[in-house]
Amino acid sequence: MPMRRRMAFTVLTFGGLAAAACLIAPLIGSTPLSLRRVFDGSVPFAENPDAQIFFVARLPRTLAAALVGASLAAAGVVFQALLRNPLATPFTLGVSAGAALGAMLAIIFPVGLAFAGVSSVPIASFAGALGAVAIVYALATVRRQGLSTTVLLLAGITLNAFFSSVILFIQYLADFTQTFRTVRWLMGDLDVGSYTPILAALPFMLVAFAAFSVLPRALNLLTLGADAAAARGVDVLRTQRLSFFSASLATGAAVSLGGPVGFIGIIVPHLVRLLVGSDHRIVLPAATLFGAAFLIACDTASRMVMAPMELPVGILTALIGGPFFLWLLLRRS
Amino acid sequence: MPPPAAGGRPTVVSLVPAVTEMLFAVGAGPQVVGVGSFDSWPPEVRHLPKLGALLDPDVERILRLRPGVLVLHVSQQELRTQMERVGIRVFAHATGGLDDVPRNMRKIGSLVGRAAEAEEAAAAFERSLDEIRARAAGRARRRTLIVFGHEPGALRAIDASGGIGFLHDVVTLAGGENVFASVKRESVRVSTEAILAAAPEVILDLRYGQEWESEAEAARERAAWNALPAVPAVRTGRVHVLSGDRFVIPGPRLVEAARDIAAALED
Secondary structure (H helix, E strand, O other): OOHHHHHHHHHHHHHHHHHHHHHHHHHOOOOOOOHHHHOOOOOOHHHOHHHHHHHHHHHHHHHHHHHHHHHHHHHHHHHHHHOOOOOOOOOOOOHHHHHHHHHHHHHHOOOOOEEOOEEHHHHHHHHHHHHHHHHHHHHHOOOOOOOOHHHHHHHHHHHHHHHHHHHHHHHHHOOHHHHHHHHHHHOOOOOOOOOHHHHHHHHHHHHHHHHHHHOHHHHHHHOOOHHHHHHOOOOHHHHHHHHHHHHHHHHHHHHHHHOOOOOHHHHHHHHHHHHHOOOHHHHHHHHHHHHHHHHHHHHHHHHHOOOOEOOOHHHHHHHHHHHHHHHHHHHHO | OOOEOHHHOEOEEEOOHHHHHHHHHOOOHHHEEEEOOOOOOOHHHHHOOEOOOOOOOOHHHHHHHOOOEEEEEOOOHHHHHHHHHOOOEEEEEOOOOOOHHHHHHHHHHHHOOOHHHHHHHHHHHHHHHHHHHHHHHOOOOEEEEEEEEOOOOOOOOEEEEOOOOHHHHHHHHOOEEEOOOOOOOOEEEEOHHHHHHHOOOEEEEEEOOOOOOOHHHHHHHHHHHHHOOOOHHHHOOOEEEEEOHHHOOOOOOHHHHHHHHHHHHHO
16 A cells, blocks of 8 residues: 555544544543533533533543543654664653652642642643753763763663652652652543643643654654664754654653553554554554543543542553553563 | 659650640640651640651650650551560550540540540540531531542542541531542542532532641632532532641541531531
């Protein structure tokens, strides 16, 4: 099949899946919902619980799941290509640990700061993510020999460990309830409760996806090695920079919106490669759309299985992701 | 042997804020020689040495103070063994429901030589609660959501009380009907959908730990609930932001907490 048709076919298939997930997820949940009452214009919105369950509780979290899933899956694809390492995840380079540190600080020292309806927790976690990105980038470029992916990887892993110990230290100083709440934050939560946090994260995600859209061809060549890519006319440093910053931005925005939901950034890319091969022109859009559909499905399950309690969505993705990943490892070896 | 305090009664170190409050309530304040890092009530404890808490008890300083009795959390098994080895008596605090508060008050009272005062204080505590219960009995029970944590200014990460624990008991006694009573846990992370479906008539948004006293902050926290206008409590203006440690410490001040909650439920 020619490339163009393959791309169209992939986008239509996976896009259909994501669209179906977006349409079905708001219709199912822990409480019965009458669609007729949801769209009953004769009842004012303020007095219509069905409409509010649909528009305030379910629709925002479906959208949040779609955006977080798409961002993490796409960032996973880009990081795996950039680092030329199939085990890389959006969280490998310390972005999520930085975000977690920011969120911890906001939970334990609540300054009550909110900006345009977004509470201090997502703001602080996004700031933490940016801080981590800046540190890792500064370290990887300190020798002024371009962007060393080895240093990037080592700096990221070290920063992850360092931030994690700072997080443990802060948790140790906090009281019991706060510690519990910070641990719970790490499990991911897509019940955003309004559209404001989504609108706040969306611009950053859009910028990241605009960058992703020009990356696939260069990423294909980059996976052959930096020298091989350079020989074929790829501006290696520019591609690496663009990949690093866009994938980090998508990760930071996703984590500040939904918490560090694990395994999406690694299961989805691998699963999609199994289905469509390894050409990034196909993998990247497919993983983006499949990531959205997958996280919507996981979140729908997580809000239903233990209702009225929430099963943290990060636990569900890890429960599915862990065994899947082991299977993948065994299959490779 | 540890040095006895005035009147031959033992000195006490309490790492548990609820029990520290009980000690002062039963008149054993002068015997308290050290408290935990989270103790802040009554004001007298501010001048006492802070000796750690659940995860980080300062064993050396506790040993140096040689208290007659050490109050610790029931899960601090190792500390308990260490202390008993050197002859320090231990009171392991465990709490579940509201009934445990007067029970613990009597226990700690007799352990520190204040049995009579403790009996008096515990009986007064029970009497006050009975009065609140009796006053509430005549009123219609309002379906109540008890929230003890969410993100500042936003309805995210909402922790509510399930059907177990002293908060649930206090609200029930004060005339409320906990909307998540059927979940047999102390804390439930609830979604906005669950809250919309539960349709509480009153929301008690409890704040503690930090200074949340300003009216502007309380108003902002109340305003956060406007995101869910279909909830009857929001529509009728029955969202109450109640701030103070007394709502979350299972000690003698639960009487005041119960009065505040009863007033909020009546409103």
